[in-house]
Amino acid sequence: LAGDDIDKMKEMEAAFQRGYALATGDWGRELPDISKDTYKAVTKLFDDYYKSKKADSKDIDN
Known part of the structure; x- marks a missing residue:
């Protein structure tokens, strides 16, 4: 989904973490x-x- 865009991947990771926290709260x-x-x-990925x-x-660089 993010391709080679590291910033987009960081956004996806933050969204995943927020979602997990929300799910924990809802649970x-x-x-x-x-x-x-x-x-x-997922964190390992x-x-x-x-x-x-x-x-x-x-x-x-080499």
């Missing part, structure tokens, strides 16, 4: 483990994306 207590596992998996972009920029 009224801690979310189930499946939700926490999904949060961790964002982290991997950012790492890949840093690696790409290092490859270009």
